[in-house]
Amino acid sequence: MPVNRREFVRRAGISxxxxxxxxxxxxxxxxxxxxxxxxPADDAVATAAAAAPWFRISLAEWSxxxxxxxxxxxxxxxxxxxxxxxxxxxxEYVNVFFADRARDTAYLQEMRTRCDGxxxxxxxxxxxxxxxLGDPDDAARTLAVxxxxxxxxxxxxxxxxxIRVNAASxxxxxxxxxxxxxxxxxxxxxxxxxxxxxxxxxxxxxxxxAAWLTETIRRGDHPRLGTLPDFGNFxxxxxxxxxxxxxxxxxxxxxxxxSAKSHxxxxxxxxxxxxxxxxxxxxRDAGYRGWVGIEYEGENAPEPDGIRATKALLERVRTELxxxx
Numbered sequence: 001m002p003v004n005r006r007e008f009v010r011r012a013g014i015s016x017x018x019x020x021x022x023x024x025x026x027x028x029x030x031x032x033x034x035x036x037x038x039x040p041a042d043d044a045v046a047t048a049a050a051a052a053p054w055f056r057i058s059l060a061e062w063s064x065x066x067x068x069x070x071x072x073x074x075x076x077x078x079x080x081x082x083x084x085x086x087x088x089x090x091x092e093y094v095n096v097f098f099a100d101r102a103r104d105t106a107y108l109q110e111m112r113t114r115c116d117g118x119x120x121x122x123x124x125x126x127x128x129x130x131x132x133l134g135d136p137d138d139a140a141r142t143l144a145v146x147x148x149x150x151x152x153x154x155x156x157x158x159x160x161x162x163i164r165v166n167a168a169s170x171x172x173x174x175x176x177x178x179x180x181x182x183x184x185x186x187x188x189x190x191x192x193x194x195x196x197x198x199x200x201x202x203x204x205x206x207x208x209x210a211a212w213l214t215e216t217i218r219r220g221d222h223p224r225l226g227t228l229p230d231f232g233n234f235x236x237x238x239x240x241x242x243x244x245x246x247x248x249x250x251x252x253x254x255x256x257x258x259s260a261k262s263h264x265x266x267x268x269x270x271x272x273x274x275x276x277x278x279x280x281x282x283x284r285d286a287g288y289r290g291w292v293g294i295e296y297e298g299e300n301a302p303e304p305d306g307i308r309a310t311k312a313l314l315e316r317v318r319t320e321l322x323x324x325x
Contacts, residue, residue, distance in 0.1 A: 054284065054322055057314055058090030058123045060259060060295040061097060063307050068097050075101075076114060083118040086307055091115070092257075092293045093125045093158075095151055102150040108157045115158070122158040123291050124199070124228075124257055127151045127165050133187060134169025134180030141179065145186045152196050162197035162256055164228050167207045167216060176206055181219035188222035199256045201228040202247060208236045210247035217254050227254040231279050232261030232297070248279050252286035262310040263298040269313055276317050284321050 059082045067073040073081065075098040082088045101107040115122055130151070131144030151163050167184065169176035188198045206212045217225055229251035234242040252258075260279075264272040283292065292314060296306035 053318055054289055055258075055292045055318060056090055056290070057088055057311060058092050058121075058291040058293040059086060059088045059307065060092040060126070060293045061094040062126070063294055063296040063310075064303050065094075066303055076110060079111065079114040079120055080118060083120050085304065086311060088294070088311070089119055090121045090123045090291050090293075092123050092164075092291075093160075095125055095127045096129060099129070102154045105157070108154060111158060122155075122160045123293070124160050124162040124164055125151050125155050125158075126201075127163050130165075132168040133165060133183030134167055134176055135183070136170060136175070136179060141183045142186075145183055145190070148187055148198075149190060152191055152194050155196050156194050160196070162199045162226075162228075163191070164199050164201055164257070166203050167200045167213065168205060173206065173212060177212060177216045177219060180216050181221075184216070184220040184225055185222050188220065188224040192222070192224045197224050197226055197256050198222075199226045199228045201230050201259065202233045202242075202251065203230070204233065205236065208234050208247075209242050210234070210250040214250055214254060226256035227251045228257045228259055229255050229283075230259040230261050230295070231274055231276075232263065232295075233259075244274065245278055245282070249282045249286075252282055252288060255283075255286065255288055255290075257290060258283055258288065258292045259295045260292050260310060260314055261295045261297060262306065262313070263296075264300055265306075265309045265313070269309060269316070271310075271313060276313055277320065280314075280317050280321055 061068070061075070061078050064073060064078060064081070068075070068078070075093070079091055082091050095102070098107070127148060130147035131140060133141065133144050135141040135144060148163065148165060155163050165184070165187065167180040169179045171179070184198060184200065191198045200207065200213060200217060202208045202210060202213055213227060217227055229248045231244060231248065234244050234247050236242060262271050262274070266272045270276065294307055294310045294314065296303060296310050298306045301309070
């Protein structure tokens with residue numbers, strides 16, 4: 001039976017714990033404020049920027065979850081595989097694959113060393129199993145905020161621009177929005193102290209309703225707070241789906257990262273259930289110029305094949321849209 005990321009982390013019940021202190025190492029670690037670029041300092045830089053593709057392709061670790069769960073690959077191996085096997089120079093981590101290493105400075109340093117050696121950039125950390133940021137119980141909501149601090153610190157150490165969190169809650173539309181906005185605002189304030197964004201993916205429940213998520217992010221009212229539109233996660237409940245094209249279009253104005261979810265491909269190399277040209281047109285038209293992460297979650301092809309197919313599709317559509325800009 002196919003297992004998506006939400007179901008895996010629910011079953012796993014993996015809880016992260018502190019191993020060693022990290023705060024003393026954070027000073028002096030350079031980290032980007034967000035995924036966007038800065039104004040070129042000279043003509044040479046400006047020329048290089050003009051020649052660069054309008055988005056860069058990263059690899060989400062969940063694309064290799066079967067190999068990781070089976071023990072065929074480690075979190076450290078993922079960095080090397082991204083570059084050497086797939087020619088990708090940006091990686092998006094999933095915290096459950098190094099859940100007990102968030103404050104293990106020796107381990108995090110090895111991750112950085114591998115990235116530096118391969119010419120790979122750490123983009124973000126996807127965080128699960130740290131409590132509900134919209135929990136109705138104030139103490140539980142506060143604990144969830146505190147639980148994410150170690151991942152903000154790890155993101156700084158690794159050079160990421162963001163952590164991806166969930167906006168889980170319970171109650172009515174209004175109640176969930178108010179509770180999640182409170183937890184997210186508090187966490188974004190902590191992220192701001194470390195120059196790290198806090199971004200929310202459409203990831204099940206009301207968060208997969210783009211209207212609710214955009215309302216909640218705006219209600220959270222913090223410049224460090226944003227969205228991570230996922231091309232495939234618009235299932236709100238059994239039989240209840242939000243339109244993926246409308247959802248991506250609505251989430252993009254608040255986006256600080258993008259997840260190109262893929263499952264199956266037709267004979268022409270197109271995603272069989274998603275119009276990538278239409279989806280990426282919404283990404284481009286929103287003015288987004290950051291990373292787009294491959295997140296292959298299909299079951300009908302081996303993970304390496306799915307990753308390569310998604311990369312090829314992204315490259316082709318990226319070129320088509322650049323030519324038509």
